[in-house]
Amino acid sequence: MRRENLLFSLFVLFAVPLQANAGLERFTAGPIFKDYGLNTVIDHGLKNAEKQQFKIVFDVSESMDNSKVNKRFDSLARFINMHVRAGVPKENISLALVVHGKASNDLLQNAVFKSKFDKQNPNEDLLKQLMAAGVNIYLCGQSASYMDIKAGELIPGIEMSLSAMTSNALLQQQGYTLNPF
Numbered sequence: 244m245r246r247e248n249l250l251f252s253l254f255v256l257f258a259v260p261l262q263a264n265a266g267l268e269r270f271t272a273g274p275i276f277k278d279y280g281l282n283t284v285i286d287h288g289l290k291n292a293e294k295q296q297f298k299i300v301f302d303v304s305e306s307m308d309n310s311k312v313n314k315r316f317d318s319l320a321r322f323i324n325m326h327v328r329a330g331v332p333k334e335n336i337s338l339a340l341v342v343h344g345k346a347s348n349d350l351l352q353n354a355v356f357k358s359k360f361d362k363q364n365p366n367e368d369l370l371k372q373l374m375a376a377g378v379n380i381y382l383c384g385q386s387a388s389y390m391d392i393k394a395g396e397l398i399p400g401i402e403m404s405l406s407a408m409t410s411n412a413l414l415q416q417q418g419y420t421l422n423p424f
Contacts, residue, residue: 275323275376279320279372280317282321289326293331295335296335297326298418298420299339299419300410301318301319301339301341302341302411304344304407306348307349309349310365312365313349319340322338323336337419338377340379341411342380342381342383343382343386343407347383347390348392349366351398352364355396371398381401381403383404385407
């Protein structure tokens with residue numbers, strides 16, 4: 244390998260990861276969720292913010308390391324925080340969370356989660372805060388059945404649906420759009 248290519252490769256290997264996190268200090272939680280949903284102010288990032296209306300469904304099937312908050316759940320707190328911070332009235336934001344697959348266990352009450360994984364559910368506090376802020380949460384009944392999860396084992400307020408496909412279809416009929424990530 245030519246010396247220039249080697250030096251460039253070393254630069255990319257070591258400099259890019261450092262550069263990627265350089266702006267992290269500009270991200271803070273709030274204004275709605277004080278412990279979740281890191282975001283930053285973007286000047287002129289949303290025109291007519293006070294007039295914007297959002298109805299969005301987040302579809303989550305991936306689970307994280309069961310000792311950490313599911314990043315996909317935190318995305319809902321981030322969405323609300325960043326848009327309220329940008330000037331969108333909180334009452335103009337309607338979000339739903341549809342959970343299926345391996346993420347199903349992330350909706351279990353602490354006692355049930357502890358019996359399965361020998362630790363507290365790191366998602367319980369965030370999920371309760373999301374529901375208190377008006378987020379509707381649905382668990383796919385098909386995934387729940389496959390994973391032997393009963394409705395009574397879920398964090399109170401989470402609704403068991405026939406399927407994730409059904410929840411997504413019904414929410415779209417109600418005007419919700421699917422968040423692509």
